[in-house]
Amino acid sequence: MTNWIDIGALEDIPARGARVVRTALGCVAVFRTGSDEVFALEDRCPHKGGPLSEGIVHGQSVTCPLHNWVFSLETGLAQGADQGQVPTFPARVEAGRILLDATRLAERSAA
Amino acid sequence: MxxxxxxxxxxxxxxxxxxxxxxxxxxxxxxxxxxxxxxxxxxxxxxxxxxxxxxxxxxxxxxxxxxxxxxxxxxxxxxxxxxxxxxxxxxxxxxxxxxxxxxxxxxxxxxxxxPFIIPLPGHDLDGVIAYRDLEDTNAMIDAAGTPGARAVVIGGGLLGLEAAAGLRMRGMQVTVVHLMGHLMERQLDEAAGYLLRKALVDRGIEVRCSANSREILGQDGRVRALLLDDGTELPCDLLVMAVGIRxxxxxxxxxxxxxxxxxxxxxxxxxxxxxxxxxxxxxxxxxxxxxxxxxxxxxxxxxxxxxxGDPAQFVNKEVSTKLKVTGCDLFSAGDFAAGEDREDIVFRDPARGVYKRLVLKDNRLIGAVMYGDTADSSWFFGLIKDAEDVSEMRETLIFGPAFQGGTPLDPMAAVAALPDDAEICGCNGVSKGDIVAAITNGATDLAAVRSTTKASGSCGTCTGLVEQVLGVTLGDEFVIPAAQSICGCTEHSHEDVRRLIKSQELKSQAAVWQELGWKTKDGCHTCRPAINYYLLADWPLEYQDDPQSRFINERKHANIQKDGTFSVVPRMFGGMTTSDELRAIADAADKYNVPTIHVTGGQRIDLLGVRGEDLPAIWADLNKAGMVSGHAYSKGLRTVKTCVGKDHCRFGTQDSSGLGIKLEKKLWGAWSPHKFKLAVSGCPRNCAEATCKDLGVVCVDSGYQIGVGGAAGMDVRQTDALAQVPTEQEAIDITVAFYQLYREHAKYLDRPYKWIAKVGLDWVRERVIDNLENRKALIERFELSQTIYQKDPWAEHARERAESYQPIADLSLQAAE
Structure with a gap:
């Protein structure tokens, strides 16, 4: 079951940027690409815990600000030689509003 | 009936x-x-x-x-x-x-x-029209009949641009005012929007994007000008509103x-x-x-x-857009913007001004944007409409239906596209045409070109470009030595990109990506900060700094720490402070629970462990006490370290802290290829350690010794003497000119000592010390840049962007329920 909730307007995030959503289980980074796609990932690099929301967004990737690990926003997988995966969450844009699936966000502790 | x-x-x-x-x-x-x-x-x-x-x-x-x-x-x-x-x-x-x-x-x-008419003050003046029917068209044709008449078109969409192009063809001076960052943003992406803008500007149409209209000004009931939010007035005899329909x-x-x-x-x-x-x-x-x-x-x-009475059903199918402006070949179809799970295929040919982008989802083409070559557009449109599986031809899809083996991207296309009068060697003023002429006259290698034209004979940073001109001119007879490219997005080196930004007058990132044949849609974390810096350094007035192309420290004006908190360092000019400032720092430290307070090597105080959300608030508090950002996070001017000088010290020869304060007040806020640290010592005992700084001044009885290219980081290096001058003003002038020369020429992330090793100290001395006119010009360019960049980012962010430092939403309570 999905439970889409409105977390804000697309314009609240700069293109090629991110904002965080605070949840009971830590922060989720919501990214907006240069093509206005939206992705939600855990705001924590699997390497040393860097805040991915503060990274540089390019294409469909983000570069962690601490040690330049690059992750696919789509799959959460580390790119290149690095190994690791960031949990991802369903996100979509409807009529200019960003929607996240609250059910999946809440399920996170079990995952 | x-x-x-x-x-x-x-x-x-x-x-x-x-x-x-x-x-x-x-x-x-x-x-x-x-x-x-x-x-x-x-x-x-x-x-x-x-x-x-x-x-x-x-x-x-x-x-x-x-x-x-x-x-x-x-x-x-x-x-x-x-x-x-x-x-x-x-x-x-x-x-x-x-x-x-x-x-x-x-x-x-x-x-x-x-047509939708924006209810701006003055929208009912005579001469304000929409573009909808024959009456509007005739009104525009009439207005264009007056010699020297000027028109403003609000709206950079399909209709607005067609109106602008038509009025221009009828001889009017036309300005297009568009609210969004690039033209036709609903149909085009940035790169195609950039090419379109260029084509319109080439035909004499002025284009202003990100421009918000405030008021239509009139005189005797007739339109006189459009006033923008930034205060610009655009005089006009006709104002066409083409912002949409209802x-x-x-x-x-x-x-x-x-x-x-x-x-x-x-x-x-x-x-x-x-x-x-x-x-x-x-x-x-x-x-x-x-x-x-x-x-x-x-x-x-x-x-x-x-x-x-027959059965029929309307189905809303994909539509495509073509702009009816002669000479602007543009096509857009399907969905190329929002959505997930998509792949881009990008093709750019800078020499022909061609840009193509295909958007794929689940092995099907769902969108296409093309500029410059739209010959295959109906074929692509067919693929979109039929939702055909394109996985079999994915590799060659972008080359169109007639693909015969394809041509690989040519890294030399950008150089081939340069006009003959484009300057290749800035030091000696050598154009591409001069070099081509020398090559056709028999100079077939770098050394021969260098000796006949002087190109690349001074600072040498254009060597790569000269080699590429050789390659373009001689074809296979010349093998270009491999230069290291910036990153995987481009074949060009930093030096080539810097020179091409200047000689091709590239003033936006989209322009750089397109004209220099970037292989990715919007760069990566390596090239974007460099390109952003080069553009803002070369075009301080025209280019708008892009925070999203900056490393987090420069975007949030604080240093990120390993636990994700930030450090805050207020500026202390020349290392001087007051009891009031110290009190304000202590109060801020208490109020925001700063766990660690550290005195830095650059003579100031570092508050470590501030939470990202608290940044705007702590900055506002420090601002209130008169303090501004110390830019301790920037590729830019950091500190000017000083000793106390002759006012207190028995050995001091000059007012070293006074000079340090003057230098820091002059230089603060500027961005550079890497961090830039200064020091001023009051005597040769050198307590301020001026001889291991990027630029250091050592005061002596007879004046000021200026050294450059010192370092005390991964490499430790003593400064080399640049000049000794008798007056404080000259010391300031030379410092500013040196900094500007470094800002204009060095590769991103090269500290001055690395840059000087490439161009040679003599080359620097010639421009900053010997040639007084050049020194003056460097200072003027620096001061121009400072009119834009010398502002306290803390005050600006605390005032206007504090919200962006907070989470976009807080679901912590919801999730707990």
Missing amino acids: SQSQKHLVVIGAGMASGRALEHLFEAEPDAWKVTLFNAEPRGNYNRIMLSPVLSGEKTYEEIVTHDDAWYADHGVTCRFGEKVTAIDTAAKTVSGEDGVPVAYDKLLVATGSA PNTGLAKEAGLAVGRGIHVDDQMITSDPDVLAIGECVEHDGALFGLVAPLYDQAKVVAKTLA
Whole structure:
């Protein structure tokens, strides 16, 4: 079951940027690409815990600000030689509003 | 009317209803008696061809689709120039201006749309028009008849640009004002928008993007100028508003038909009343409105079939856009922007000004944007419409249907595209044409070109470009030594990109990506900060700094720490502080629970462990005490370390802290290829450690010794003497000129010592010390840049962007429930 909730307007995030959503289980980074796609990932690099929301967004990737690990926003997988995966969450844009699936966000502790 | 004929009343003689009547008469030549109302005093013409009428490429007569004879042949009663005042769906009548009800069996509402007029102050002045019908077009043609007349077009969409191009072709001075960051943002991405803008600017149209209109200024009831939010006044004799359209639904609403944004119709084009149909730009079907002609023609077919009693269903299909501006070859179709799970295929040919981008999802083409070469657009459009699986041809898809093996991206295309007068060697003023001439005269290697033209003979940073000119000119006879490219997005080195930004006058990131053949859509974390720096350093007035192309420290004006918190370092000019400042720092540390306070090597205080969300608040507090950002996070001016100098020290020879403060006040806020640290020592004992700084001044009795290129990081290096000067003012001038030279020429992330090792200290000395005119010019360029960049980012962010430091939403309570 999905439970889409409105977390804000697309314009609240700069293109090629991110904002965080605070949840009971830590922060989720919501990214907006240069093509206005939206992705939600855990705001924590699997390497040393860097805040991915503060990274540089390019294409469909983000570069962690601490040690330049690059992750696919789509799959959460580390790119290149690095190994690791960031949990991802369903996100979509409807009529200019960003929607996240609250059910999946809440399920996170079990995952 | 014969007894068997049914009566159809049509309101609006536009392209949709015109096409519907054609289909109807074809299917049932004698079944219907038609009465056609039209508010415009004429019948149906091809409205989308108004642009060629405006530009003078066609006449009105050429775009008429149905003339009087056609209406007569089909027995249509034409009531042109007459508005319908009411529809009575119960009585099934329509009233025109004469008030006599006209009965109908079926009614077709085709009232079209009206241009949206922004309710700016002054929008009702004479000379403010929309671009919609023949009257508007004629008004524009009239206005263009006055020599020297100027026009402003608000709206950089399809219609606005066609209006602008048409007015320009008629000889007007035209400025396009567009709210968004690039033109036609609904149809084009940045790169294509950039190429389009370039083509329009080339034909003499001024384009202002990200420009918000504030007020239309008038004189004697007539438009005089448009005032923008930034205070700019654009004088004009004609102001065209082309910002969008709104369905004309008033009549339908008054008649009690269901209306949302447009008149609601079902798949058979029937409104909420079974005897009333609607078609065209006035309708809303399944949530969608219509502005392009293709779906309208589909609707026309459905209307004709529905009226004839045949089954038909309107399906809203993909549409494509082409701009009707001669010479601007542009195509856009499908969905190329929002969404997930997508892949981009990008092809750029800078030499031909070609950009193509395909968007794939689940192995199907869902969108395409093309500029410069749209020959294959209908093939791509077909793939989009048919949702064909393209995985088999994915590798070669972008080359189109006639792909014969394809051509790989040519890294030299950017150099090949340079005009002959483009400057390759800035030091010696050598153009591409000079180098090509030297090569054709027999200089077939770098050394020969260097000795005959001097190109790359001074600082040497254009060596790569000279080699590429050799490669372009000589073809296979010249093998270009491999230079290290910036990153995987490009074949070019930093030095080449810097020079090409200058010589090709590239003033946006989109321009760099396109003209220099970037292989990715929007760069990566390696190239974007470098390109952003090069652009802001070379074009301080024209280029707008892009925070999203900066490393987090420079975006949030604080240093990120390993636990994700930040450090805050207020500026202490020349290392001097006061008890009030110290008190304010102590108060801030308490208020924001700063766990660690550290004194830095640059003579200031570092508050470590501040939470990202608290940054705007702590900055506002420090601002209140008169302190600004110390830029301890920046590739820019850091600190000027000083000793106390002759006021206190028994050995001091000059006012070293005074000079340090003056230098820091002059240089703070500027960005550079890497961090830039200074120091001023009051005597050769050098307590401020000036001889291991990027620039250090050591005061002596006779004046000031200036050294450059020191380092005390991964490499430790003593400064080299640049000059010794007798006055403080000269010491300041030389420092500023040196910094600007470094800012203009060094590779991103090269500290001065690395840069000097490449260009040579003599080359620096010649420009900063020997050539006084050059020194003056460097200082002037620096000061110009400082008018933009010397501002406290803390104050700005605390005031205007504090919200962006907070989470966009807080779900912590919801999730816990």
